[in-house]
Amino acid sequence: MRCHTATILFTDGxxxxxRLADFRKDCxxxxxxLSHLTKKFPGRGRGNKKKGDVTAVNxxxxxxxxxxxxxxxxxxxxxxxxxxxxxxxxxxxTGGQIFFDEEDVTPLTPQKRGVGMVFQNxxxxxxxxxxxxxxxxxxxxxxxxxxxKEEMRARVEEAAGLVQIGDLLDRKPAELSGxxxxxxxxxxxxxxxPRVLLLDEPLSNLDARLRLQTREEIRRIQKKTAITTIFxxxxxxxxxxxxxxxxxxxxxxxxxxxxxQEVYDNPxxxxxxxxxxxxxxxxxxxxxxNGSLLIGEETVLTxxxxxxxxxxxxxxxxxxxxSENGSFTCRLSRPEVMGRxxxxxxxxxxxxxxxxxxxxxxxxxxxxxxxxxxxxxxxQKVFLFAKDTETRIPFETAK
Ligand code: ADP
Ligand code: MG
Numbered sequence: 307m308r309c310h311t312a313t314i315l316f317t318d319g320x321x322x323x324x325r326l327a328d329f330r331k332d333c334x335x336x337x338x339x340l341s342h343l344t345k346k347f348p349g350r351g352r353g354n355k356k357k358g359d360v361t362a363v364n365x366x367x368x369x370x371x372x373x374x375x376x377x378x379x380x381x382x383x384x385x386x387x388x389x390x391x392x393x394x395x396x397x398x399x400t401g402g403q404i405f406f407d408e409e410d411v412t413p414l415t416p417q418k419r420g421v422g423m424v425f426q427n428x429x430x431x432x433x434x435x436x437x438x439x440x441x442x443x444x445x446x447x448x449x450x451x452x453x454x455k456e457e458m459r460a461r462v463e464e465a466a467g468l469v470q471i472g473d474l475l476d477r478k479p480a481e482l483s484g485x486x487x488x489x490x491x492x493x494x495x496x497x498x499x500p501r502v503l504l505l506d507e508p509l510s511n512l513d514a515r516l517r518l519q520t521r522e523e524i525r526r527i528q529k530k531t532a533i534t535t536i537f538x539x540x541x542x543x544x545x546x547x548x549x550x551x552x553x554x555x556x557x558x559x560x561x562x563x564x565x566x567q568e569v570y571d572n573p574x575x576x577x578x579x580x581x582x583x584x585x586x587x588x589x590x591x592x593x594x595x596n597g598s599l600l601i602g603e604e605t606v607l608t609x610x611x612x613x614x615x616x617x618x619x620x621x622x623x624x625x626x627x628x629s630e631n632g633s634f635t636c637r638l639s640r641p642e643v644m645g646r647x648x649x650x651x652x653x654x655x656x657x658x659x660x661x662x663x664x665x666x667x668x669x670x671x672x673x674x675x676x677x678x679x680x681x682x683x684x685x686q687k688v689f690l691f692a693k694d695t696e697t698r699i700p701f702e703t704a705k
Contacts, residue, residue: 335372335373335532335533335534336372336406336407336501336502336534337369337370337371337372337406337407337534338369338370338393338404338405338406338502338534338536339368339369339370339403339404339405339406340366340367340368340369340370340389340393340402340403340404341367341402341403341404341405342365342366342367342401342402342403343363343365343366343367343389343392343399343401343402343403343404344361344363344364344365344366344399344400344401344402345361345362345363345385345388345392345397345399345400346359346360346361346362346400347359347360347362361558362385362388362558363385363388363389363392363399363558364385364557364558364559365401365402365559366389366402366560367402368553368560368563370534370536370551371534371550371551372407372534373532373533373534374534374535374550374551375524375525375528375535375536375537375548375549375550375551376535376536376537376549376550376551376552376553377537377538377539377544377545377546377548377549377551377552377553377566378390378536378537378538378539378545378552378553378555379538379539379540379541379542379545379552379553379554379555379581380540380554380555380556380561380581381540381556381581382540384555384556384557384558385555385557385558386506386507386538386540386555387506387507387538388558389538389555390423390504390506390536390538392404393421393502393504393536394416394419394421394423394502394504395411395414395415395416395418395419395421396416399412406419406420406501406502419501419502420498420500420501420502421500421501421502421503421504422494422495422496422498422500422502422503422504422533423495423503423504423505423506424488424491424492424495424503424504424505424506424508425491425506425508426506426507426508426510426511427511428479428487428488428490428491428511429491430479430487430490430491430494431479432478432479432480433478434478434479435475435476435477435478436466436471436474436475436476436477436478436479436482436490437462437466437475437476439479439490439494440462440465440466440490440493440494440497441458441461441462441497442494443494443497443498444458444461444462444497444498445458461497462475462493462497463475465493465494465496465497466493468493468496468527468530468531469489469490469492469493469496469523469527470489470523471486471489471490471493474486474490483516484511484512484513484516485512485516485519485520488508488509488511488512488520489520489523491508492505492508492524492527496527496531496533500533501533501534502533502534502535502536503528503533503534503535503536504535504536504538505524505535505536505537505538506538507538507539507540508520508524508537509521509539509541509544510539517544521544521547521548522548524537524548525548537549542581542582542583542584543584545566546566546570546582547566549566550565551563551564551565551566552564552565552566552569554569554577554578554581554582556577561574561575561577561578562574562575562578569582570582570583571686572698573620573689573698574697574698575691575695575696575697575698576589576618576620576691576696576697576698577696579620579689579691579698580620583622583623585623585649585663585665586659587620587621587622587623587689588620588621588622588623588657588659588662588663588664589618589619589620589621589657589658589659590618590619590620590621590654590656590657590658591616591618591619591656591658592606592616592617592618592619592656592690593614593615593616593617594609594612594613594614594615594617594690595614596614597609597610597612597704599612599617599619599688599690599701601619601634601654601656602654602655602656604633604634604635605633606619606633606634606683606688607683607685607688607703608703608704608705609701609702609703609704610701610702610703610704611701611702612690612699612701615692615693616693617690617691617692617693617699618658618690618691618693618696619688619689619690619691620688620689620690620691621664621683621687621688621689622687622688623649623663623664623665624664624665624684624687625664625683625684625686625687625688626650626664626665626666626681626682626683626684627666627670627681627682627683627684628650628666628670628671628674628679628680628681629680629681629682630680631680631682632680632681632682632683633680633681633682633683634680634681634682634683635678635679635680635681636652636653636654636662636678636679636680636681637652637653637654637677637678637679638650638652638674638676638677638678638679639651639652639653639661641671641674643668644665646667646668647665647666647667647668648665648666648667648668648671649663649664649665650663650664650665650666650671650674650679651663652664652679664681685703
């Protein structure tokens, strides 16, 4: 495999070799530009039985700023892995281009792209120990990139230190926990000083606690090295917590790109609103009539400038205020204590989910009793979506 240390990474064009720790200082950070990137897989079968092509990635255009960590997020089968495989060169696009900075890397082989890739299943060599596993990508470097034994040793030790497995170098993969194996895989991806780091669901095989810990670790390593990183996950919590930017995908199409909080606060459509947030957004059938937003018979908000139409109403769990005079009446099931907060579980005939979950602070629900519960709504936590297109309808409230 080729290493990109000398020829590509340096802004000053020199041939110095650098250390991981100096990455931020010495290296030109790469932006990644995807331009109309498309991948179609041919349908299977023949004649009448032939299924249509699958468009796994559909006209994906985006510029990933250098030095950032981008979370690529979406349900299983939406095209996340295909996108990563196109960027690292394991698959060829049907259309479109990929640039690392100004360089069009679309025709380059994976080896020439200088990408570090980490897969869900670690893919370590079982017969090699940790040190040999991490060193593997350095063994076959040619020409000016060739490293001496000492240089390799230093690079391996540094990568291992960065992911905090420096004391495990003699072990075989079978003698490591899942989390440790994943760290080895990350060190192996870093040891070549990649221009770009791609992680495909790297935490899926870890248990819940380790997943949390390892995701913080990935964030720390990314901050320290500042390598432009794309992190694929189907877990919105994971993506929201560590990413500078998230890209939400569905059926090969990008739905929305933005800072996690911005996307959460301003979902572009119903899919994005439903995909982000735990507990998930509460959804109701409703309608706008003469400036009133109606759920069932009740006017829950008064709106300006929204034409009459049927709508989906999305209300975030934190958008409910317990209020005796509240305009939105639900049937109380039970309060559930979740640490500091209380989740009030209720039902409503117009609700699209079996139950409504609203999160309120513990004091405000001391007087909760009877069969019904009344809420006022925080307008900025309420979203309207067109019934047909499911796109968001912006609104202002009238006093
Ligand atoms: P994700 O990683 O988001 O789960 P993938 O990128 O693996 O999704 O797959 C996206 C779509 O492309 C899916 O419908 C999948 O079945 C299809 N697909 C992926 N790889 C192939 C392939 N080699 N041949 C045919 N279809 C594929
Ligand atoms: Mg995948």
